[in-house]
Amino acid sequence: MAQIQWYPGHMAKAEREIEGKMKLIDIVIELVDARAPYSSKNTTFDRLIKNKPRLLVMTKKDLADDAITAKWSQYFEKQGYGVMVANMKNFNEYKKIIAKCRLILKDKMEKEASRGLKPRAIRAMVIGVPNVGKSTFINSLAKRKAAVTGNRPGVTKAQQIIRVEKDFELFDTPGVLAPRYNDEEIARNVALIGSIRQDILPRDDLFIYAVKYLNKQYPDALKKRYDVSFDEEDDWVIPVFDQIAKVRAIKKVRGETDYERVMDVFFKDLQDGAFGKISWEMPPCVND
Numbered sequence: 636m637a638q639i640q641w642y643p644g645h646m647a648k649a650e651r652e653i654e655g656k657m658k659l660i661d662i663v664i665e666l667v668d669a670r671a672p673y674s675s676k677n678t679t680f681d682r683l684i685k686n687k688p689r690l691l692v693m694t695k696k697d698l699a700d701d702a703i704t705a706k707w708s709q710y711f712e713k714q715g716y717g718v719m720v721a722n723m724k725n726f727n728e729y730k731k732i733i734a735k736c737r738l739i740l741k742d743k744m745e746k747e748a749s750r751g752l753k754p755r756a757i758r759a760m761v762i763g764v765p766n767v768g769k770s771t772f773i774n775s776l777a778k779r780k781a782a783v784t785g786n787r788p789g790v791t792k793a794q795q796i797i798r799v800e801k802d803f804e805l806f807d808t809p810g811v812l813a814p815r816y817n818d819e820e821i822a823r824n825v826a827l828i829g830s831i832r833q834d835i836l837p838r839d840d841l842f843i844y845a846v847k848y849l850n851k852q853y854p855d856a857l858k859k860r861y862d863v864s865f866d867e868e869d870d871w872v873i874p875v876f877d878q879i880a881k882v883r884a885i886k887k888v889r890g891e892t893d894y895e896r897v898m899d900v901f902f903k904d905l906q907d908g909a910f911g912k913i914s915w916e917m918p919p920c921v922n923d
């Protein structure tokens with residue numbers, strides 16, 4: 636695969652900032668995309684947060700394959716994570732997330748109380764790679780609770796804290812982690828879920844990969860949308876382009892199928908969830 640040159644300086648800076656903030660927070664709420672939870676997880680971050688308690692939230696459950704999401708939950712739970720599956724667009728999702736954070740920190744808070752420390756709010760921070768729903772989550776909380784408090788020790792005015800509930804506070808700016816792209820399959824997955832720009836990869840390669848994957852894992856979805864199904868052994872690429880162009884009435888250019896337009900339509904469909912609930916990767920136990 637062509638070398639992908641993409642690691643903006645601000646990402647490295649963001650990671651340093653997150654590391655600096657670790658001492659101010661009790662729990663990290665780490666968001667990953669349920670459609671590709673492994674690929675959308677930044678593993679270098681594990682080193683940054685050390686042993687900080689954390690809740691792993693698999694977002695966009697409404698777009699992912701439920702059976703596979705359930706397997707991923709088990710997989711991460713086995714690794715010792717507190718895990719939740721969420722649709723960040725749901726109005727009340729934040730309540731469940733807060734309740735789970737409280738549960739994870741219950742022992743710690745009780746221990747503090749038994750040592751005679753003054754009761755205090757749990758302080759959390761949301762982190763994750765681009766496009767996993769961090770802002771959606773924070774904005775939904777910020778809308779409910781306008782009371783933002785800044786000017787606290789160690790907290791700059793730019794980084795403010797939202798008091799969500801009496802005993803729960805959240806940094807109003809998420810920690811943005813670098814998406815992974817050093818492995819071909821991971822890079823494709825993060826492109827397909829919109830965490831890196833699709834044009835970082837050769838677009839036709841991504842298209843071919845995605846169509847082939849859907850044909851294998853979700854043949855009904857592909858058939859329903861474009862009336863397409865094929866045998867991988869056959870010469871299928873051009874006929875599939877032509878078929879999508881036909882079904883979606885894409886105008887020909889000088890008598891030829893407009894391949895770029897076909898890919899535009901396909902990726903737009905993908906982004907809009909037009910194929911139904913799709914997961915792009917399975918946990919290891921599912922492949923066995």
Ligand SMILES: Nc1nc2c(ncn2[C@@H]2O[C@H](COP(=O)(O)OP(=O)(O)OP(=O)(O)O)[C@@H](O)[C@H]2O)c(=O)[nH]1
Nearest residue numbers: 694695696721722723724765766767768769770771
């Ligand atoms: N269907 C669905 N869409 C979601 C969900 N969470 C977020 N989105 C959508 O995904 C897109 C990205 O959400 P953001 O909240 O901006 O993601 P982010 O992690 O803050 O992204 P960056 O700002 O790029 O770091 C938006 O269009 C959201 O509406 C979810 O659980 N389900």
